[in-house]
Amino acid sequence: MTLTIRALLGACAVGALCSAAVAETITVATVNNGDMIRMQGLMADFNAKHPDIQVEWVTLEENALRQNVTTDIATSGGQYDVMTIGTYEVPIWGKQGWLVSLNDLPAEYDIDDILPAIRGGLTVDGNLMAAPFYGESSMVMYRRDLMEAAGLTMSDAPTWTEIEAAAAAMTDKSKEQYGICLRGKAGWGENMAFLTAMSNSFGARWFDEKWVPQFDSAQWNATLTTYLKLMNEYGPPGASSNGFNENLTLFQQGKCGMWIDATVAASFVTGKDSTVADKVGFALAPDNGLGKRGNWLWAWSLAIPSSSQKQAAAKTFIDWATNKDYLALVAANEGWANVPPGTRTSLYENPEYASVPFAKMTLDSINSADPTKPTVDPVPYVGVQFVAIPEFQGLGTAVGQEFSAALAGQKTAEEALAAAQALVTDEMTAAGYIQ
Amino acid sequence: MARAVTTRRKIINTVAAWSVALILFFPILWTILTSFKPEAQAVSSPPVFLAFDWTLQNYIDVNEQRNYLKFFWNSVIIAVGSTLLGLVIAIPAAWSMAFVPGKRTKDLLMWMLSTKMMPAVGVLVPIYLIFKSLGLLDTRVGLVVVLTLMNLPIIVWMLYTYFKEIPGEILEAARMDGANLRAEILYVLTPMAVPGIASTVLLNIILAWNESFWTLNLTVTDAAPLTKFISSFSSPQGLFYAKLSAASTMAIAPILIMGWFSQKQLVRGLTFGAVK
Secondary structure (H helix, E strand, C coil): CCHHHHHHHHHHHHHHHHHHHCCEEEEEEEECCHHHHHHHHCHHHHHHHCCCEEEEEEEECHHHHHHHHHHHHHCCCCCCCEEEECCCHHHHHHHHCCECCCCCCCHHHCHHHECHHHHHHCEECCEECCEEEEEEEEEEEEEHHHHHHCCCCCCCCCEHHHHHHHHHHHCEHHHCEEEEECCCCCCCCCHHHHHHHHHHHCCCCCECCCCCECCCCHHHHHHHHHHHHHHHHHCCCCHHHCCHHHHHHHHHCCCEEEEEEECCHHHHHCCCCCCCHHHEEEEECCECCCCCECCCEEEEEEECECCCCCHHHHHHHHHHHHCHHHHHHHHHHHCHHHCCCCCEHHHHHCHHHHCCCCHHHHHHHHHCCCCCCCCCCCCCCCCCCCCCCCCHHHHHHHHHHHHHHHHCCCCCHHHHHHHHHHHHHHHHHHCCCCC | CHHHHHHHHHHHHHHHHHHHHHHHHHHHHHHHHHCCCCHHHHCCCCCCCCCCCCCCHHHHHHHHHCCHHHHHHHHHHHHHHHHHHHHHHHHHHHHHHHHCCCCCHHHHHHHHHHHHHCCHHHHHHHHHHHHHHHCCCCCHHHHHHHHHHHHHHHHHHHHHHHHHCCCHHHHHHHHHCCCCHHHHHHHHHHHHCHHHHHHHHHHHHHHHHHCCHHHHHCCCCCCCCHHHHHHCCCCCCCCCHHHHHHHHHHHHHHHHHHHHHCHHHHHHHHCCCCCC
C-alpha cells in the first residue's frame, strides 16, 4: 500500500469520525410573533442542555408559512423537522398520517397537564399530533373608564344585547371614539374567524349534518345583521379593511370602547405601547343564552412531519419548547406576563401567574370553547371558528369577501348571505360532500 | 407667443413628471421613513411624516435576529446566475428568430410569452416534486434554473426586439468576410446590441431579485434569499411594521442603488428602436 493511499484512507477515517461528532441539525418552521421570537432568544438554554442538536430557524409570515409547510408535507419533501401549525391543520394532517404522534413524550412532560380544550383540538384518534406552544381564545377587551363614564358595568359574561348597549353608550364619533372595533378584513383567519365564532352564539352553523350549507338560515341572518349594525353605527370608518393589527392600533390609541379579539392581545393592550394600558377590563365573549359563546379556540403548536429524518431530535426540541420548565424559563427571563399562555393547567394554578390581570379570563375563555361540539345544533365537523376540512381555506376566504363587501356597503346582508350560500353549495357539491 | 406656450408646456410637463415620480416613489419613501420610527409611531394615527423620534433600533434588531449577509449573497447569486444562464440560452434563440425566421417563429414567440400567463402556483407541486427527486430543493442551483425558466420568455422577447433593429446586411457582410456563426454572434451582433442586452440584463436582475413565489416555496435555509428575509418579519398578529420596513429597506437598497446608477442604460435599452 503506497503512502498516498494510506494517507487518503487515514483522512477518510478522520472525516468519518468528525462527521459523527458534528451535531445533528433540525429545521424548525415558525411564524413571526412575540412568543416565537422570545423562544429564539432563549435558545442558549436548549443548546446548553442538548449540545448534540443544532436548530435552524425558518421564520415566515403566516400565509407563506402555511403554503410552504403544506407543500412540503403533502409531497413528503422532508425539508422541515418541526413545523408550527394551528388547530386547523392538525386534525386534517393527522388523519392523513402526515404527522408523528407525540404520545411517547417523556412522563415528566405531563401530557395530562395540557388544557383539555386545547388538547382535544390537537388530538386525532387518541394521538396527540402537535404540542401546543401557546393557546388562545377570544374575549371582550373594554375600556373601564368609558364604561364608568357611561354609567354602565360590564358583566364577566355579557350578552350581545349588553354589548350593543355598551357600544352605543361609548360611541362619540366627533372625538373619534368608537364603541366597538371588530375584524372586517376578508379572510378565513380574519373576519371569518370572528364571524364564524359569533355565529355559533346565535345558533348558526356552516353545515347541517349532511354537509348542506346553512347561510340561508335565520340564525346566520341574525348574526350578520347584528354584526353590520354594530359596525355601521358604532364602529370605526373603513372597518372592512381592519384586521388584528389595525384594531390593536386603534385600541392602543384609545379609539375603541370595546374590542372582541384574540386573548393574546391582552398583553399588547396592557403593554408599554398602549395609551390605555391601565384602563382595560376583560370579559368573556358574548352569548345569546343558547349555551354557546362567540369565542374561538386556536393554538399555535409544534408538530413533526412524518417525512422528517430526524424525528428523535425534533421530539427533544418540542419537549423543551413546550414543557413546564420552558414556562418557568420565560418567567425567569421575561416575567410571568410574557409566558406563552393557554397551554397548561399548572400555569393557571401558579399563584404568581394568577396575578397577571388577564390570566383568569384567558383560561375561562379557552375552557368555554369546545372544538368538538362548536355549535348549538349538531354538525359533522370539528373546529370553532373554522371547519376542519381542506376546502375551508378557500371557502372561508370567499365567504369572508362577501361579508366584507356587505360591511363596506357594497351589498346588503341578504345579498351577501345568498351569495355565500350559492358559492359554498357549488364548492361542496363539486368536492363531493353533497351528493 | 410660441415661446410662452413652449415654456408653459415645459413647466406643465415637468410638474406632471415630478408628480408621477413622487406618487410612484412615495411607498418606498414611506417604507424607508417607517424603518426609522419606533413601533408605536410606525402605526400612529394620524401618521407622522418627519416629526418622529428617529431611531436605528429597528436595524439593530433586524440584524440581531437574522443574518442579513447570508440572504443578500443568496439573492446576488440567484439573480446574477439566472440572468447569465438566461442570456446564454436567449441570445442564440433571439438571433435565429430575428435573422433566420421560420414559418412559425411568430407563433413560437407568442407561445413562449403565453407560458407567463399561467399562475405559477399551478405548477408548484410538479416542480416541487421534480426538485425533490433531483435534490434541488433549497439549493441556489435549483433557484437559478427555475428563475431562468421563468424569465426566459421575457429575455428572448426583449433581445428579439433589439436584434430586429440591426440591419441584416451587416451580418451578411461579416459572413462574406469569413465570420462563422459564433464569431458573427459574439463579435458583430452582441457589440451592436449592447444597449439592448444591458437593459435586458438589468431588467432580469430586478425581476429575479424581487421574485418571491419560487424563492419562498423552494427554499428553506441554505438558499433563502432576501424575499424570505422580508417575509420573516411580517406578522398578522403583532406590531412589527417598523422592523418589517427596516428589513424591506435593507432588501431593496442594493437593487434600488443599482437601478439608480444604471437608469440611463435601462431607459436607453427600453426605448431602443422606439423612436425613428
